[in-house]
Amino acid sequence: MTSTSLPTSAGVLGSGDVGRVLAAGLAARGIATTLGTGRPGDDDLRAWAEEAGVTLGSFAQAAAAGEVVLLAVRGASDALGGVLDAAGGADAFAGKVLVDVTNPLVFGERLPPRLEVGHEDSGGERLQRRLPGAHVVKALNTVGNALMVDPALEVGGEPPVMFIAGDDAGANAVVGAILAAFGWQALVVGGIERSRELESLCLLWVAIGAEHGTWNHAITLVRAT
Numbered sequence: 001m002t003s004t005s006l007p008t009s010a011g012v013l014g015s016g017d018v019g020r021v022l023a024a025g026l027a028a029r030g031i032a033t034t035l036g037t038g039r040p041g042d043d044d045l046r047a048w049a050e051e052a053g054v055t056l057g058s059f060a061q062a063a064a065a066g067e068v069v070l071l072a073v074r075g076a077s078d079a080l081g082g083v084l085d086a087a088g089g090a091d092a093f094a095g096k097v098l099v100d101v102t103n104p105l106v107f108g109e110r111l112p113p114r115l116e117v118g119h120e121d122s123g124g125e126r127l128q129r130r131l132p133g134a135h136v137v138k139a140l141n142t143v144g145n146a147l148m149v150d151p152a153l154e155v156g157g158e159p160p161v162m163f164i165a166g167d168d169a170g171a172n173a174v175v176g177a178i179l180a181a182f183g184w185q186a187l188v189v190g191g192i193e194r195s196r197e198l199e200s201l202c203l204l205w206v207a208i209g210a211e212h213g214t215w216n217h218a219i220t221l222v223r224a225t
């Protein structure tokens, strides 16, 4: 997978912790990166973007600017649907690699949250159905944003495994190249329907943090030699 080249341009949709970590990580690797947000005029965001070497724009501008687009907005369908419409709908993503970092979380009074959809469907599958021309790859949704880029972890002398799921082998390879540049080793666990398990792993990640009061953990794979 690592023989695939990095993209030269990327769009990141979302200006939360995840969107900013990913955009800064891409820009630091020489990838022309546009971050899309509903508030591109926000002063704090503009100052952050200038320092990170990231171009700020609307959701539509970021979707158009990237050969690869990373989706890092709130994953519940009401918020996500609004962002996808603002970005230009299905046509805006046709033919693009779309990295789905979202989790379809619904928060209650206590942690962990619950999934809005699960078991026999998933946010990743809903996204692929909504944007049939896009090559959706679920990735990076099982780790906290602090460890997404340069996690400085190794397992048996190797970068840790990051699970990814997507139907298109070429798109999976592009995401594998990005993950390798970030310090992870991508492992394809299956087609986009495997988002069902990957989104559940997010709940496990939150549950471990809530139980132990620490948030520096990651879920990975180990194999006997």
Ligand SMILES: NC(=O)c1ccc[n+]([C@@H]2O[C@H](COP(=O)([O-])OP(=O)(O)OC[C@H]3O[C@@H](n4cnc5c(N)ncnc54)[C@H](OP(=O)(O)O)[C@@H]3O)[C@@H](O)[C@H]2O)c1
Pocket: 013, 014, 015, 016, 017, 018, 019, 036, 037, 038, 039, 071, 072, 073, 074, 075, 076, 078, 079, 080, 082, 083, 101, 102, 103, 104, 105, 140, 141, 142, 143, 144, 145, 146
């Ligand atoms: N936080 C983590 O460590 C982590 C780890 C793995 C996966 N994830 C997933 O990554 C995604 C982003 O997480 P996050 O923690 O960065 O922040 P978040 O609060 O889940 O999402 C922030 C982004 O979502 C947009 N947004 C929120 N509510 C919206 C609404 N009602 N309508 C339209 N847009 C809305 C915001 O738009 P504006 O830019 O316009 O403000 C902002 O860009 C989520 O799906 C989350 O489950 C998070």
